[in-house]
Structures are given as structure tokens and as C-alpha cells.
Amino acid sequence: MAVEAKLKASNRELKALPVSPARTRAKKTNTNGVVDLVVVPTMTASKPANRMDSELLEIDTIIEEVSHAIATNDDQYKCIMFTDLESSTEYKREMGHSKGYMRNRLFCDICENAVKKHKGHVVKRLGDGVMVVFENAIDAVLASLLIKRSIAANRKKLKKLVGPMNYRIGITCGYVKQIPGRNKDYIGHAMDKGSRIQTNALRNQVLIDEIVYGLIHTKIRDYSGDIVIGKPKNMTLKGVGVSTLYEVSPKNLGLESSIFTRMKKVFH
Template identity: 30%
Template sequence: MSTDHFTLFQEALRSTDRPTKVILFADLAGSTEMKGRSGEVGWLPTIGKFLDITTEATTKHGGEVVKYLGDGTLAAFDGENAAEAICSAIHIQEELREVNSQGVVNDCLATVGIATGRVVEYKAPGGGIDYVGSVVDLAARLCSAAAPQAIWVDSATVASANMNKVSSKMGRVHDYSPDDYLSEEWRVELKGFTKPVKYREVIWHGKPFGATNALVDEISERTTAQTNHQTPPRPDVREGVVRKWDPEQGRGFISTLSDGDYYLDRRHVVGGEDLIEGRSVRFVPRPPFKDGGRPVASCAIQEGQHVRATFQRVLAHKGYGFVDIRDALGNQQSLFLYLGDDAAGHRPGDVVTVEASRNHRGISARIADELQTTGGVDDAR
């Protein structure tokens, strides 16, 4: 006898006894392009490996695979197991990173979205249990908005998760605290949801991976079109090592592991200082000056450098904030700044002298010589 879904869902809408579930949606990033580049012999094994990894990670952490959606996996965890769902997502990303590095598969990257709430549970035609509802849709939308290797979780998941249970390989090496596993809270507009959705990214490998390029472009266009003064998206940043620096010419090169060398001249160094070969640098990437040239590093700051900075945001209840720095040409980036109990004494616009220092997140800032002045970013150059 076939399932009467119309009646089933009508009754579910009237019911107050819907179960609370943590829904995880994992999708193979770039699968359409991958299929276009090679025949089935090339992409079928990759999808198979991806499905194996998502299944193993789900069951290991106490969840159940609800169904496979082509090159995606929908999994469910009991409502009190939000931390286990996050651990499952981390397991997926770590395993994929490992098999890619070993050459077992190539470019097999996933996006993961997790949402928590009441769902409609029903018996699918195949006999298994399935789930529908806005929570399922939200997990899928978060997954589709996230960049490859990112894990996005909604605010309900964060609120219900025991973050003391969350762990990753890098977190264990660098002794992450529970708070270190979550980015600050952001809002994103998602298709099918009338209001912006609050979410956080799970920091499982040192830094956030962010949003898809399409979403970033959409946000950028929307921000440009608005007439109010909302804060624009923050620029992308890179880290590298000074490979060569000529103090007489005031220029050199920064090497990165991900995308080769960047050209840099003194105008793009915050404070206009000479760089030290072999020292780590954080910078904002720019396109080459001419076709065929090397990409350019702007707003560069090297580890150990002291610069003037302006508070952009202070989260006093969390003990940290963000400061803006600029180079001589106006290129800008933000640095994380831990403040501890002193956070309540700072306000956006305050100017401080900071030292670029390294922690498990990469190059951040610490106060070197606080100045009790206020003003805009131009004062901090």
C-alpha cells in the first residue's frame, strides 16, 4: 500500500509531537565540473569514496544515514547529540583531506551544513524513515552556501551542542578550547528563508573556509547597491614567508604553499618597513599589475612587526576584538586581538599599537603599547 503523503504531512503540521533531530547534509563540492572533465571511470570511484566516508563518520558518531542524494548524504542524529553531529562533520572533512593527500582521490572536497529542530518524520516508500521540514531545508541551504571544506552550523545547533565533546586533529595538537572550534556568529540570506539565518563555521583546521564564491559575489553586489552604511565583506587574506627582500629597491617576494609567489613592494607593507627574509607574513592578495605577471601582496604585516591599528569591533563578553590595519595605498585587513578582562575598556574607533604575533589561528595581534586616543582608520596609519 502506497504512502498517502498529502494526509501524512497535513497531520504532521497539526501535530505537537514532532521529534527534534540534528540534520547533517554533506555534499561533494564541484561534482558537476568533475563529471564534465572525465568519464564515469574517473568520477564514480570518487563519489563512492565520498559516500563511504560520510557513512562511516555518521555511524561512528551515533547518527544514521537517512538517504543518499546522488553525490550528497543526508544524516540524522538525536536532538541531544548536536556535538556528535559536529564531530561527524569534522571526521568527514579530515578523512577527505587525508585521502586527497594520499592520492586515493583527486579534488574530492565536501561542504557540510548542520541544523537542529523539530522535523516531520515518516516512513518512506522503501520502508526506511525519512525527514522533511524547514530544518532539513536549512541544513541543505547551509551546505550549499559554504565553501569547499567548510562546516556551517545554525544557531540552534550551537546552543544545544556540548562543545567540550568536539575535537579535531589540529585542535588536539594546538590544545583548542571549546570556543576555538567556532567562528564568530554571522548572518546569511538563504533561498526559501524570509529572514537572514544566523550561523557559525566550525574551525576544524586552523581557519574558516568561508562561503562559496557565488555567495561572496552576491553579497558584494548587494552591499554595493545598498544606500545604508553596512559593513562590507572583509577581504580575503593569505599567509606566506618572505622568500626574498631587497631593502634598496624596497621590493621582494612572498612564497605561499597554496598558490606560489606574490610580488610585494614597500608601499604595500603596513608602516612601510623592510621585511626580513624567512619571516611569516599575512597579506591581502591582489591581481597582477600586468597580464602574465605575479599576483601582488598588499597590506602585508610580518610576524613581530609593531603597527598602529584601529578597533573595528569589540566583543567584551568574549574577551576579544578585531582591529583594522592599512598600507600606504589604503588596502586594509583585520586582525584578531585577544583582550581578556581588558576588553570592556575598548571601543570601536580606539587606536592602539599592536604587535603581529602567531597563535594556532595564524598571525593575529596583541597590544604592544596602548594609546588612549580615538579616531578613524586614517589615524592608524
């Protein structure tokens, strides 16, 4: 009886700690039956991880800078040349990016060296080609033919190194606007037209439009023993309209549009 009375008295002295169930966990049970309760701290993030930054770009500042760049530059009359290496994407997929880069780099370096020799300015590389401006149309034509002659003379060597190096070149003249900045650029209808002319060229063909032809057809007589010009052909250029195009080529290589030249390359 005495032991039973002591147990009842002990039970009356037990007290529960008043803490929130959501912020507690059992730590250890004492031998006398009392449960120790520990408060767990709540971790609160300063900003949810899935929230975007609320700060926006200064669009008005960007608009002002672009407008100023366009408004402060006058139109200039230039001759524009576009070059493009054929099938560069397919080549990289089949041969790998390292070899693809080497092929592109070789072609662009050949173009740039020819351009410098004929007083042109490479505006930018386009990955697998270049965009160039000249002051004179005859310089653009001579540079394009130097590219053609140099690749043709080294075709076997280049093919052994990086495979076939086929290309297209387009040339036009017109008013353009230079855009200043770290990387200078040009805009204008003539830039778009030059790109479209290049796109419509045959493999290894140099095409000029009626504007370039009008500027060089008398001058080209000085090179009549070395240069041949094909017959005019009307072509519809996407986004530009109908234009009269002419092929120019070194006389010893012939015109790419001629059946004789194409047959000769098939059996070469």
C-alpha cells in the same frame, strides 16, 4: 466462315466474376482470354497503434496513502547535516561516469563511516552527498570534523586517485517529521534550512547555525584544544531568511574563511 462463327459463339459464353474492385487483384491471365480474380482479405487492427490507454491511475488512493503517512507521524527534534561534493557534474563530464561514480562513492562512504562513529543515521544518499540526522548536536559537529580531518589527512592520496575532493557541510537543528516507507525520509523547515546552510558554505567549510551554536557552545569547551569556532556572520538563506552562521573546524586545520588558511592552501 466456320471459324469466325465459332469465335463469336465462344465470346458470348465468357462471363465476368462480380467482385469489388477495391478488394481484388489480377492473378493470372488464361490462354482463352478469361481473367482469374482473387479476393484479398481485409486486415483490421483491434486498436489503432497511436491510441493511448484509456485507463487512469487511482489518484484518490494515492492521496489517501500520502495523507495517512503524514498524519500518523509526530514531529521529532533532530539535528540535521547535509554534505555535498563539489563539482561532481563537471567532473563526470570531463573524466567519465565510471571515475565520477568512484569519486562520489568514496566521498559518501567517508561521510557514512564518520556518521556511524558518532551515532548518526544516514537518511539517504543524494548522489554526491548525504543527508543525515542525529539526536545530539555535538555528535553532528564531531562527525563533520572527522570527515574534514580524514579527507585533509589523505588529500594527496585521494587527489592521485580521483582528483580534488572538495566539499561543503551544513548543520542545523529543528523539528522534522519522519515519513515511513521502504525508504524513510524526513520533511520540515529544518531540512530545508540545513540544505541552504550547506549551499552557502565555502569550499571544505563546515557551517552551523545559531541553533546548533546555542546547543554546543558550552560543550565545545571540552574540546577547546582541538576545535575552533569562527565569528558569527549573518547570511540570507534562499527561501529561509536571515540566519546567523558559524564556521567550525579542527584547530590544526584552521578556519576556511581565514585569509591565512586560504593563502596556505594556494602555496601548498
